[in-house]
Amino acid sequence: MNCSEIKNYVIDYVIEELDPDLQIQVNEHLAICEKCRSEVQQTELAIDGFKDATRFKPATDVYRKIAEQIEVPRSKRPRLLGMPRNLVYAFGAFVLGIVITRSVDNIILGVRGPSRIEVRQESPRRVPFSDTVEFYSVPAKNLARI
Numbered sequence: 585m586n587c588s589e590i591k592n593y594v595i596d597y598v599i600e601e602l603d604p605d606l607q608i609q610v611n612e613h614l615a616i617c618e619k620c621r622s623e624v625q626q627t628e629l630a631i632d633g634f635k636d637a638t639r640f641k642p643a644t645d646v647y648r649k650i651a652e653q654i655e656v657p658r659s660k661r662p663r664l665l666g667m668p669r670n671l672v673y674a675f676g677a678f679v680l681g682i683v684i685t686r687s688v689d690n691i692i693l694g695v696r697g698p699s700r701i702e703v704r705q706e707s708p709r710r711v712p713f714s715d716t717v718e719f720y721s722v723p724a725k726n727l728a729r730i
Contacts, residue, residue: 585613590620598627 590613596602597610614621664672 585609587613587617587620590614590617591623594620594624594627595631597624598631 590610593602593606593610597607602610614624
């Protein structure tokens with residue numbers, strides 16, 4: 585590894601979150617490079633300084649002020665017939681689709697005329713259909729030997 589690659593891994597090395605293979609490579613480079621070793625030591629000192637620090641707690645009104653600045657006033661959503669506008673539009677599109685479909689059906693059926701449907705009831709057949717599979721039992725003595 586060279587110095588530019590080590591710079592990408594310094595913080596992970598200091599907080600010990602490197603893969604074992606990368607940690608070995610970084611250790612090998614730090615053994616021969618004084619510049620990178622001093623950079624790692626400086627990073628360790630900076631991170632150790634924050635470990636002992638007490639947690640900062642801002643005043644309670646700071647959160648309120650931030651929330652007021654972030655919050656965007658919601659305008660009253662437009663309504664149509666007492667319902668949300670999008671719902672009214674969706675329902676209208678649905679009804680329009682039904683009307684168009686029925687109109688097209690009437691035009692097609694009006695040109696061709698209504699189809700005749702004939703219903704007959706037949707007695708069940710004794711002859712098996714072509715897609716029917718029949719199973720027969722065979723005595724064991726007639727089976728081929730394998």
